[in-house]
Amino acid sequence: MKTFTDQIGNTHTFTETPKRIVSLVPSQTELLFDLGLEDKIVGITKFCVHPYHLKSTKKIIGGTKKVHIEKIRLLQPDIIIANKEENTLEIVESLKDIAPVWVSDIITIDNNIAMIEQLGQIFSVRTQARQWIDKINFGLADFKEYIKDKPEKRAAYFIWKNPYMVAGNDTFINELLKLNKITNIYEKNEGRYPEVIVQKMRIQGDPHIIFLSSEPYPFKDEDAFELGRHTHHAQTIFVDGEMFSWYGSRLVKAFPYFKQLRERMVDHDHDHDHGHHH
Template sequence: MKSIRTIKDQLDRIIHLKETPQRIISLVPSQTELLCDLGLEDFLVGVTKFCVHPHHIRKDVAVIGGTKQIHLDKIKALQPDIILCNKEENTKAIVESCESICNVHVSDIFTINDSLELISQYGDIFNKAKEALIIVNSIQRELKDFKTFIKNKPVLKTVYFIWKDPWMAAANNTFINYLLELNKFENTFKNESRYPVVELGKSTVNEDVDTVLLSSEPYPFKEKHIKDIQEFYPNATILLADGEMFSWYGSRLIKAFKYFKNLRLSL
């Protein structure tokens, strides 16, 4: 008789595994990319419509909805062994609904260490410990090099917008804020929580902001939006930012630090 493995997810929820999961559903785009980089693409049976890396994944694997709205009937029909969620990306109701089908693992990411822990957990769950260690080591190597690069760079007072109409910014208690701090971008909204709405008007003209970053996701900011915000931050350099680099916390981090270097050099 095979022994049952007991594993905790990042919310300290207990998962009991009789064997290594063979049919995986991912409800988180960055985790989908991570699974593929761990060599698990052939085991994916369901992904979201926002899972865009690798670019072909939505053609090869069933799409079961988005990150906030899922088609539970499609998920049931796919007979998954495990469903992978994230506390921020997916709702509590989604997690509870999925638990009625099979094991559910929930990630909870605020720091690089949280990301590395998740990668190691996936290595354990899916019997990919060697592959996970390679990714973890790569991220740590890139991070060490970036810290050397950024060490003597000046701190820039920064706003990071994620949405328009209403305008919303990334604030404290987010992975984005953690990466902003790592980049020595002092978040103007560091004393607020999560994603506050920013009321733009004459009273909000902020002359001491150095940099405004307009994220490519979830709102797809374009060059034309730079003019919309310039009058409120007259002395700031306004740039489009790759949202995946600032918010995807899986294997994407291997590429992120080179991107951050180039971003900083552009300033």
């Protein structure tokens, strides 16, 4: 008997190592694969696109917000892996009688490491979990060294249009922006993904950079142009949303991506609130 408390405080007891996993979270599906658990994954969502071949080898049980309960029941999972933000409380409640629903809640890199560690214990793949944690810690230390003398930037990180929505506080995206020495101009707004009035962007904090995430909304060039008009010459950059919002093993790839991203940023020498450039 092993007992685990998930990241929202629910306790789950397993008499043996779970062998049939349904994953309701794309980034956690990728992590389970990277932990060597491919053969134990029986069901995934239609958004679980990494690694790509799983879509054809595993049963698709719906999306992240809308799951097909009967399909999950027929798979006879002995654990269902969910996430507080990606999935709804209703989904978690509706699946509890099928199998234990282990829920992650990830805002910080530390939360992410704790999740990897616990999944390593639950599935008896501690060594693999440790290897991924070491890779993350190594990449993080290296990136912190790289970024430490780079200038601070102000940015807005857009995730949706009609209405315009941004990443706000208490989000993994915001934590990664901070790591990149980027101040989120919407960090003080109410809500984790606030709706914003883009006409007020200058007053709100006049960003140096507007990030347009590749997911969940497919932004176009005209969106970049439209948003840029509401700033003093902000640079608009289309970014890979997976690098900013996927936790799990994806972080290992995110650090080199962030370095490349920084190299694309133009220096704002005309900006006076950054002290002197040498």
